[in-house]
Amino acid sequence: MPRGREFILMLEEVNKTFEGFKAISNLTFYMDEGELRVIIGPNGAGKSTMLDLITGRTKPDSGRIEFGLDTDLTKLSEPAITRLGIGRKFQTPSVYIDHTVFENIWLSLEGSRSVWQTLFSRVTPEQRARIDDILKTVSLDGKAHTLAGALSHGQKQWLEIGMLLAQNAKLLLVDEPAAGMTDEETHKTGELLLSLEGKHSIVVIEHDMTFVRQIARRITVLHQGTVLCEGSVDQVQNDERVQEVYLGRKRREKC
Secondary structure, eight states, X not given: OOTTOOOSEEEEEEEEEETTEEEEEEEEEEEXXXXXXXXXXXXXXXXXXXXXXXXXXXXXXXXXXXXXXXXEGGGSXXXXXXXXXXXXXXXXXXXXXXXXXXXXXXXXXXXXOXXXXXXXXXXXXXXXXXXXXXXXXXXXXXXXXXXXXXXXXXXXXXXXXXXXXXXTOSEEEEEOTTTTOOHHHHHHHXXXXXXXXXXXXXXXXXXXXXXXXHHOSEEEEEETTEEEEEEOHHHHHHOHHHHHHHHOOOOOOOO
């Protein structure tokens, strides 16, 4: 571990094998609080498995995964990890399509009850102010009373990000947010994530390099379940190992 540093997220020498296939191999990864980190890599590089390990959806065979100050995630259940403040948005939006946008955020508020209890109780002034603020942040303040199922694909993605904000997630894990979006929606999604930088720690997995260039401060490249390279957009794009992985070019030197 780098000396004199405190990280929101730390993975050290993490390994995971599925039926003989090594999906994660001695993976070491550090992330600062408030950072927006983009993770790229070819299909099968271990990106989604990495998120599964962080959220407790699966457990590592070996290695350390810590959140904040010495919270060992490998010993916690998936719901317990969510309660710590780690929220994940999958590539396919998961929203309550038969409820309004407002109700989706209300149901997601930190400390909310069951769907039945929530929808048959009154919204407090504090809750309404919080919901209105979130809807404005995700550019859905004009859609509050629209059924979530009637939203465009991009708007559903923004709503799900808003639901993570309602949970007061400290660490947002966002899986391929630009997939299936129009160019305009993709750009607005980039602006949304950049607006959250510093207020939340954000990990974004993405393949769309135009979108990556819009939001990336630091990129981590995964290959065969381990970190191949880290750096700025230019450093990563000019690294010959990365070019070899994506384009089959000859590898000559390290970044």
